[in-house]
Amino acid sequence: MLRDLLAIRRDPLRYLERVVARYGDLVAFPLPRTPVLLVNDPDGARRVLVENARGYSKQTVQYGALGAVTGAGLLTADGPEWRRHRRIAQPAFHHGSLDAVADQSARAAQHLLGQWRDLAPGAVVDVDAACLRATLDVVGGTLFDADLAADGARIVTAVGEALEVVVARARAPRPAWLPLPSKHRLDRAVATLDETCARVVRSRRARGIEPAASDLLALLLRSADPDADGQGGLTDREVRDEIVTLVIAGHETVASSLGWTLQLLAEHPAVQDRLHAELTQVLEGRRPGWSDVPALRYTRRVVDEALRLYPPAWVLTRRAVEADVVAGVDVPAGSLVIISPWLLHRRAEAWPDPAAFDPDRFAADRAAAPRPDYLPFGVGPRLCIGRDFALVESVLVLATLLQRVRFEPVRRDGAPTRPDVDALVTLRPHGGLPLHVQPR
DSSP states (O other), X not given: OTTTHHHXXXXXXXXXXXXXXXXXXXEEEOOSSSOEEXXXXXXXXXXXXXXXXXXXXXXXXXXXXXXXXXXXXXXXXXXXXXXXXHHHHGGGGSGGGHHHHHHHHHHHHHHHHHHHTXXXXXXXXXXXXXXXXXXXXXXXXXXXXXOOHHHHHHHHHHHHHHHHHHHHHHHSOOOTTSOOHHHHHHHHHHHHHHHHHHHHHXXXXXXXXXXXXXXXXXXXXXXXXXXXXXXXXXXXXXHHHXXXXXXXXXXXXXXXXXXXXXXXXXXXXXXHHHHHHHHHHHXXXXXXXXXXXXXXXXXXXXXXXXXHHSOSSOOEEEEESSOEEETTEEEOTTOEEEEOHHHHTTOTTTSSSTTSOOGGGGSTTTOXXXXXXXXXXXXXXXXXXXXXXXXXXXXXXXXXHHHHEXXXXXXXXXXXXXXXXXXXXXXXXXXXXXXXXXXX
């Protein structure tokens, strides 16, 4: 393992692929003190995440490092605390609110198109940066009823700097109190996020919170008030933690997925042509909305297949609270269990020609849902609260953009280029994601 540490830090995705290719779908790593088990068996993953979900906690290095930024938000909280926060936040993600998500998603994509209108045909655009801006607009408008555009650049920069440190800590744990340059970077980034959250909350409270308001910020702030028995709901710190969690998870993950989807479409012109044909037939030139989502079947398949190949949450970790048996293997209490959607989504036994981009895998006559080897949003009780939010957003941002433009890959020596994948908190394109944008 000492010999492998450099390979893990350099490219964890390739390292995990090599380990599974050599040792199979259950791999025990020879680490001192804490047993570590990589589970790439679908039934084993289901055991950990669904059947015995309460037998496993998020008390892991991965979530501990992330908690330095998010605090005890939905992403990192455990047990009764997590269940309480989930109950409070759940109404903001009810299906009845998805029409607002749809409208905001189309508006954000139209804003991007407006920025590209004056570009020369075929200009190169970093679609990764563009997707980050668009998804931040959607998060601000739908979850917090706030326009975050003015703070967008600061938020994106702060999130990027904070997550850089988080990843470094997860890969090479060290005492958080050490006065390293990375600690100062993290402190500055968290201070920026804290300041932005405080400003959004102050502004919303000054405007007043209507009794009928159902956006997440309204729900969080109402929950902070004492109930009829004088029992407090969420503290101000807990409100802050949920805001930061949703700003990070609500735009970083969807932006990652959208960027890789555009790259895949650029590399597969026949798929892009078919998507264009669906948009022409269904939308007839008008802006897409919530009522169009059920009819945009092929667009949804494209999103699902891109999530298979590039799941933003590429690794999940859990710690066994009590002894368990996973896929026939005894797992002692305290063991660390690693499950990687990146690996599960590439098992040839379940996904023929797994590296190929084939949206028709998710056609109604071929898709099997739910399936234990497809979990871009997790599975079980900890299924991502924003799954439907993210899917509607992705479909309508794609539909709005692809109505008006076509994406083509940047080529080098005649061959299309694809950025390397940085396996950070999400899957990020190394150095951005440049594509040619052509008007249709």
